[in-house]
Amino acid sequence: MRQxxxxxxxxxxxxxxLLRKNYDVDISDISSIDQARLCGKPIVEAVALIVREINDIxxxxxKSELYNEIFNNLKNNLLNED
Amino acid sequence: xxxKKISIENFRSYYRINTFAISxxxxxxxxxxxxxxTNFYRAVVWFFADNIKMGKEHDVSRKALSVLPEGSSIKVxxxxxxxxxxxxxxxxxxxxxSRDFDNKLIISKIEYKANKNDGVQCYPVDAIRLLDxxxxxxxxxxxxxxGEEDLHKLNEPDTVxxxxxxxxxxxxxxxYNKFLEFASTxxxxxxxxxxxxxxxxxxxxxxxxxxxxxxxxxxxxLEQDLKDEKKKVTDYTTQINNLAEKKDAIELMKxxxxxxxxxxxxxxxxxxxxxxxxxxxxxxxxxxxxxxKPILEKFSEKVGxxxxxxxxxxxxxxxxxxxxxxQKLQLVGGKAPLPLYTPSSKDLKxxxxxxxxxxCGRPAPKGSPEWHYMEDKLNLYLESLNIKxxxxxxxxxxxxxLDKRETILNNEMAFITGLNEEIKNVIxxxxxxxxxxxxxxxxxxxxxxxxxKVLAQVPGATAQTLLxxxxxxxxxxxxxxxxxxxxxxxxxxxxxxNAQLDEQNEIKSKIAKDSPATMxxxxxxxxxxxxxxxxxxxxxxxRDFIEHLNAVANEYLAKxxxxxxxxxxxxxxxxxGILSIRLxxxxxxxxxxxxxxxTTMYMSVLFAVSQLNEDKLGNESPLIFDAPTSSFxxxxxxxxxxxxxxxxxxxxxxTKSFLKDQGNNNYILDIDRINKLKIKGDIYRIEKLKPFNDxxxxxxxxxxxxxxx
Numbered sequence: 001m002r003q004x005x006x007x008x009x010x011x012x013x014x015x016x017x018l019l020r021k022n023y024d025v026d027i028s029d030i031s032s033i034d035q036a037r038l039c040g041k042p043i044v045e046a047v048a049l050i051v052r053e054i055n056d057i058x059x060x061x062x063k064s065e066l067y068n069e070i071f072n073n074l075k076n077n078l079l080n081e082d
Numbered sequence: 083x084x085x086k087k088i089s090i091e092n093f094r095s096y097y098r099i100n101t102f103a104i105s106x107x108x109x110x111x112x113x114x115x116x117x118x119x120t121n122f123y124r125a126v127v128w129f130f131a132d133n134i135k136m137g138k139e140h141d142v143s144r145k146a147l148s149v150l151p152e153g154s155s156i157k158v159x160x161x162x163x164x165x166x167x168x169x170x171x172x173x174x175x176x177x178x179x180s181r182d183f184d185n186k187l188i189i190s191k192i193e194y195k196a197n198k199n200d201g202v203q204c205y206p207v208d209a210i211r212l213l214d215x216x217x218x219x220x221x222x223x224x225x226x227x228x229g230e231e232d233l234h235k236l237n238e239p240d241t242v243x244x245x246x247x248x249x250x251x252x253x254x255x256x257x258y259n260k261f262l263e264f265a266s267t268x269x270x271x272x273x274x275x276x277x278x279x280x281x282x283x284x285x286x287x288x289x290x291x292x293x294x295x296x297x298x299x300x301x302x303x304l305e306q307d308l309k310d311e312k313k314k315v316t317d318y319t320t321q322i323n324n325l326a327e328k329k330d331a332i333e334l335m336k337x338x339x340x341x342x343x344x345x346x347x348x349x350x351x352x353x354x355x356x357x358x359x360x361x362x363x364x365x366x367x368x369x370x371x372x373x374x375k376p377i378l379e380k381f382s383e384k385v386g387x388x389x390x391x392x393x394x395x396x397x398x399x400x401x402x403x404x405x406x407x408x409q410k411l412q413l414v415g416g417k418a419p420l421p422l423y424t425p426s427s428k429d430l431k432x433x434x435x436x437x438x439x440x441x442c443g444r445p446a447p448k449g450s451p452e453w454h455y456m457e458d459k460l461n462l463y464l465e466s467l468n469i470k471x472x473x474x475x476x477x478x479x480x481x482x483x484l485d486k487r488e489t490i491l492n493n494e495m496a497f498i499t500g501l502n503e504e505i506k507n508v509i510x511x512x513x514x515x516x517x518x519x520x521x522x523x524x525x526x527x528x529x530x531x532x533x534x535k536v537l538a539q540v541p542g543a544t545a546q547t548l549l550x551x552x553x554x555x556x557x558x559x560x561x562x563x564x565x566x567x568x569x570x571x572x573x574x575x576x577x578x579x580n581a582q583l584d585e586q587n588e589i590k591s592k593i594a595k596d597s598p599a600t601m602x603x604x605x606x607x608x609x610x611x612x613x614x615x616x617x618x619x620x621x622x623x624x625r626d627f628i629e630h631l632n633a634v635a636n637e638y639l640a641k642x643x644x645x646x647x648x649x650x651x652x653x654x655x656x657x658x659g660i661l662s663i664r665l666x667x668x669x670x671x672x673x674x675x676x677x678x679x680x681t682t683m684y685m686s687v688l689f690a691v692s693q694l695n696e697d698k699l700g701n702e703s704p705l706i707f708d709a710p711t712s713s714f715x716x717x718x719x720x721x722x723x724x725x726x727x728x729x730x731x732x733x734x735x736x737t738k739s740f741l742k743d744q745g746n747n748n749y750i751l752d753i754d755r756i757n758k759l760k761i762k763g764d765i766y767r768i769e770k771l772k773p774f775n776d777x778x779x780x781x782x783x784x785x786x787x788x789x790x791x
Contacts, residue, residue: 005251012252012623016615023608046612054257067265071272074605 006033009051010044019043042077046070083216084732085704086170087163092146092156092179093128094121095770095784102786104704104734108727108763111736114749118768118784119736123228123708129160129175130222132210137177137189147179147187148780155180166216166701170199173209220248221703224691228708230677233684237323239316241661242624249694250627255620262613269606277590277599287593294586301579304572311568315657318562325551325558331540335533335548342529349522356515357508372501378491385481385488392481394418399475421485430460569657628653628661631690638686638693642725649673651683663687678714682722685710692731704732711739720759727761756791765789 010033014025023043030036036048053066085104090096095118102111102122113119128134128141137158139147146156161174173196180188194209217225227233235241247253277287325332357363364370397419425433425441433440434456437447446452533545540548591603632653639651649665656662665673665683675683688705696702711719719739726733740756741749751767767787774781 009252009619012619013612013615015622016611016618018611019615022611043608043612046608047615050258050261050612050616054261063261063264066261067268070265071269071605071609074608075601078601078604078608 003032006051007031010036010048013047013051014044042074046074083704084165084702085162085734086165087161088126089159089161089163089174090122090125091159091161091176092143093125093141093158093160094118094143095782096121096125097143097145097783100784100786102766103764103788104732105763106732107729108723108761109732109734110723110740110761110763110765111734111768112738112740112751112765112789113736113768113784114738114741114747117770119708119738120228121784122736122768123226123706125160126226126706129162130213130217130219130226132194132213134192136191137179139179139187139189142179142189143783144779145781145783150179150181152181152183152185164216166212169201171207171212171216172197172199172204173213175209216701217703218248220244221692221695221701224688225703226706227688227710230681230710230712233681233688233710234323236661236663236684236687238660239320240659242628242655242659245631245661245691245694246624246627249691249698250623251698252623255616255623258616259613259620262609262616265609266606266613269602269609273599273602273606276602277593277597280597280599283593287590290586290590290593294583294590297579297583297586301576301583304576304579308569308572308576311565311572312657314565315562315569316660318558318565319656319660321558322555322562325555328540328543328548328551331536331543332548332552334536335545336552338529338533338536339545339549342526342533345522345526345529349519349526352515352518352522356512356519358512358516363508367504368497369501369505371498372505374498375495378495378498382488382492385484388481389421389485390418392476393421396475421482427460427463430456430463434460566657624655628655631687631694634690634693635687638689638729639683641729642682642686642722643679649675649679649683651686653687661687678711678718681710681714689729689731702732704734706734706736708736709738710735711737716755720755723759723761727759727763751789753789753791756789759791761791765791 010027014020014027019025024041025044025047026041027036027039027044030039030044033048033052036044037052039045039048049066049070053062084106087101087103089099089101091099102109111119111122142156142158146158150156155178157176157178159174159176161172161176163170163172165171173194175192175194177192178190180190182188196207196209196212197204198207198212223235227235274291278284278291280287360369394417429440433446434448434453437445437453439446439452439456444452446456537543537545537548587607591600591607632651635651635653639649649667652664652666654662654664663683665675665679667673692703692705711722714722716739723735726735740752742752743749749769756765765788767789768784769787771783771785774783
């Protein structure tokens with residue numbers, strides 16, 4: 001149930017026009033959040049990570065950890081997107 | 083939750099155990115005012131009110147208390163038997179009341195007890211958790227409703243968020259938005275930090291950054307203004323909605339006040355015309371003389387006699403004296419003559435000329451004895467004026483004075499006779515005005531009672547606050563419109579500022595291109611775009627949810643208003659999270675529904691909410707309404723119940739419809755009408771057990787009867 005909701009959220013966010021215009025966010029061959037997390041597309045991976053991790057109130061440490069992971073992944077991989 | 087039975091024991095007017103078997107579809111509970119309908123509704127609400135911890139005396143059946151001996155106790159209990167997720171459950175909520183040997187009542191705290199029956203055995207479960215799972219407080223808020231006014235719960239602020247939180251699979255974006263706000267700020271700082279350290283184009287970078295900071299400050303101010311204006315819209319909407327709920331009360335109050343003003347004015351006018359200061363009239367208007375007529379007549383009689391005797395005596399004296407030429411007091415036929423001056427000389431001259439005696443009406447032709455008599459009388463009178471009076475027989479003229487007074491008073495006789503009539507008229511007039519004033523007083527009292535009844539429907543309000551609301555409403559509409567216009571203006575300005583911000587950020591990115599800052603900038607841009615994507619997703623989710631609710635509501639509306647004009651329900655989110663519910667026609671024109679159509683419109687939305695609960699959370703939940711059709715005509719009601727009976731939902735309706743008034747608050751069921759309904763569900767009649775003493779609560783007991791149909 002939770003996976004379904006997470007996929008629903010992922011799909012909903014990635015339908016965004018601006019994201020689609022600027023990044024590769026096609027997930028037609030992805031069926032789970034964990035798959036999305038490792039699909040090799042930085043934006044999809046970032047959104048999947050956020051959807052998977054933000055269910056409870058993140059404490060500050062967890063919040064910072066999550067941010068660092070997302071930021072570093074984007075920083076290291078977005079140049080290739082462009 | 084699919085209810086199978088509700089039992090009420092010793093709760094308010096329900097003495098001992100009273101059980102309602104509840105149909106899968108519609109269950110009707112019919113009772114006139116004061117027979118236990120509201121107590122049934124209260125029992126249901128009390129059953130779920132887990133925030134109330136202690137039993138209260140006013141919830142206990144007075145009849146049960148009246149027969150409770152010392153040293154004994156009773157149970158006050160409401161219980162539900164229901165199915166949930168293929169199991170049967172029994173839950174009771176109860177407290178005990180004991181009477182000690184000092185006749186004092188001891189009331190316990192409230193407890194729950196719950197059992198699960200899995201078909202093999204019964205075992206206890208946690209009642210509160212069970213009820214929360216199968217019929218939680220959010221859905222209950224939209225499922226247990228008292229009267230048509232309660233339907234307006236859907237218009238309360240934050241309804242949309244509440245509905246989404248409870249019935250959308252994607253409940254809350256709050257934590258995502260918070261995290262992304264944090265991430266966006268952090269990534270911005272990181273990018274700026276690296277970019278500012280890059281010596282090349284440092285000045286240009288700093289200038290761009292300064293412009294960005296200025297734009298951000300303006301954005302922050304505008305966002306605060308936007309928030310304030312949105313709050314104004316919410317507040318005015320709430321006030322207007324509150325007013326809408328009180329609309330009937332306000333109109334009634336206005337009407338009552340106008341009537342009172344008119345009545346009081348008329349009363350004042352009628353009262354001011356009353357002149358009942360009779361003690362003054364007694365002397366000033368000579369009312370004291372009204373009883374004088376018989377006295378006056380007596381006086382006249384006596385004076386007449388005295389005068390006659392006097393004249394007779396004087397005439398005899400003068401005859402004896404042999405007074406020459408003064409035969410003025412000739413006896414007439416041996417009787418005392420009239421005084422010389424009666425009739426007057428003028429009258430005598432007239433009678434002689436006209437040759438008729440105008441005292442007796444007999445003709446007196448010239449030369450006749452009658453004519454000569456009159457001539458002699460005139461001559462005697464004229465002589466008396468010229469000749470020296472001989473010594474008079476009577477030294478004093480008291481009787482002549484009395485005579486004169488009597489003559490004057492007789493002339494006033496008409497006035498005195500008229501006095502009685504005048505007094506009668508004045509008293510009648512005053513009495514009529516007093517009766518008028520009494521009538522106005524009665525009407526004023528009735529209107530003041532109506533005013534009290536209206537205020538009783540609107541707790542906390544006074545007549546003045548209701549009337550002020552009426553006068554304030556146009557201000558509220560205007561202020562709300564102004565706030566809405568300001569919102570549009572601010573949003574436009576924000577759009578422009580955000581466009582400028584994007585432009586400056588683009589410039590900043592270009593400045594940092596081909597430098598170590600590039601990657602940081604790209605990462606920050608990506609995070610910002612993801613942040614926006616989540617915000618947009620939230621709005622889309624909300625729109626989709628409302629659209630879905632809208633579609634389901636319209637399906638129900640079509641069912642509820644079959645063969646009748648229904649319009650189309652249009653749901654949207656208003657400012658402040660209010661769920662705006664409107665009725666439009668095919669062309670999109672807003673319709674102002676009558677009360678009955680408004681009720682079915684709201685009910686269709688509530689059915690849709692209940693449907694969502696079932697679809698999304700897998701929970702069936704009943705709908706319990708107290709008097710939802712009080713504004714319907716009887717024909718419309720019958721249609722409504724027939725349709726409700728076919729809707730695939732468990733609905734319990736408590737109503738005073740389907741009763742015939744026999745007079746003297748005596749109601750009987752309209753069996754014909756009920757039979758014509760042909761509904762499948764169960765029907766109960768609740769009424770007070772007779773006889774009862776309407777001044778003694780302990781004689782009041784609601785009894786329930788299942789009606790075969």
